[in-house]
Amino acid sequence: GTGVPIHGRTLCICIEGNIASGKTTCLEYFSKTSNIEVLTEPVSKWRNVRGHNPLGLMYQDPTRWGITLQTYIQLTMLDQHLSTISAPMRMMERSIYSAKYIFVENLYRSGKMPEVDFAVLSEWFEWITQNIAIPVDLIVYLQSSPQTCHERLKERCREEEKIIPLEYLEAIHQLYEDWLIKKTSFNVPAPVLVISADDDLQKMILQYEENREKILSGSN
Ligand code: DCP
Known part of the structure; x- marks a missing residue:
């Protein structure tokens, strides 16, 4: 495909992956492409x-x-999914789906979120997804080992993230794998293109170049 939206709708590509899996680098690479608006x-x-x-x-x-x-x-996230853009294609970092299926789920399962909080968030999420169309055309999953993410986290030193232990990244990783690879947990809203993301920056850019057409056609 040429990336021209069918029915005049804007195509939506979501970049998914663990904390510090390199989503920002991927988005930066594609932000240099005309016809794509990177959010x-x-x-x-x-x-x-x-x-x-x-x-x-x-x-x-x-x-x-x-x-x-x-x-x-x-x-x-809802605001980003619904924002009107002029380009025929939007590329987003994560999605309203991973916010719920990965991060809220992780807080709840690890015993860190009270059941009533989880219930309220779930009611909100279900209301939103049942009443508002949030189409996603392609999920690009940056698959990385939790160890790699942990190393990158330490290097980048974002103040709030200093206390993130490897176990936290392992839990997020497992939830992503069950959702997007095994497909055993939650609804997967779009086809998934998997890119291994343990390589260094230069090699990642090469991978984006290799997968460029696939990604821009909005299919896996
Ligand atoms: N976060 C969270 N709950 C969510 C989404 C994110 O707690 N639903 C947290 C995890 C991180 C911070 O927000 O501490 C930003 O996370 P990202 O992984 O989205 O951003 P990065 O900058 O780490 O992405 P990357 O390094 O892949 O570019």
């Missing part, structure tokens, strides 16, 4: 909403602040 994950908003830092609060005390962060992330 980066609004992490700056999560670190500053009217002067508050829900991301930092969540890492300090997930049981208390998990629902606060995840409610806000759900809103910012």
